[in-house]
Amino acid sequence: MANRERPLSPFMLGQTYRFQLTSFMSILHRITGVALALGGISLVWWLMSIAIGGEAYEFASRQWASPLGLAFLFGFTLALVYHLLNGIRHLLWDMGWGFELPKVYASGYAVFVLGTLITALIWFFGMRSAA
């Protein structure tokens, strides 16, 4: 523990530094990770509702289909797709691939483009499955 307040470098996002895709995607990876961990609790709740059955499953199904439930599911899909794609990017870096700055930016933009497409695809099939 530090016994004296020492000067710290400013936070990477905010007024001090120019906006950078790299630091933004890094913090977004953590934020989506935390969000997915919290959302994971709802997965357990959903599985439990299927195990219990009856009124519990009816209740859970109504919650998922409500506007708030759908908004939650949409956010969950976005977070999952982003975290998955950016996670693959991290694993490729760990293997030594794409660590040059132009490639870091190219793969970064690819995550957003692919992520939007995949999220749209998941919801297209989800809606078709519901209809």
Place this chain on the structure above:
Amino acid sequence: MSGGPETSRAMPFRTPLKRARGLGSGKSGTSHFWYQRVTAVVLAPLAIWFVATLVSLVGADLETARAIIARPWNTIIFAVFLVTMFWHAKLGLQIVIEDYVHQRWLEITAHFLNHFLCGLGAIASLYAIARIAFAS
């Protein structure tokens, strides 16, 4: 790029203590880093299977949902996915807590809750999946 003449000239100023001994001061070596990657590699393909199964379950009634989860490979993949997911979540949340929570008592509480809730999530998922699989 190391090992050039500059490096060897600088050598006398370095002591053997630049190397970590045994598992290092953290006493866990690279196990956290390694298991975060191992779980990530396992989760990537399983997440695709899991999402595809969830999409097929949209609007399903109870009997259909139970029957689909109770298919042998779905049961196994659901179980492996959820346990690995909570393991990966525990490792990730641990890093977030270590990095951003600076009040000691709050940090310890957060670590405790993280361990406990991720363990609970994994066990509860296994219980629910087993009940669905073995009831039908």
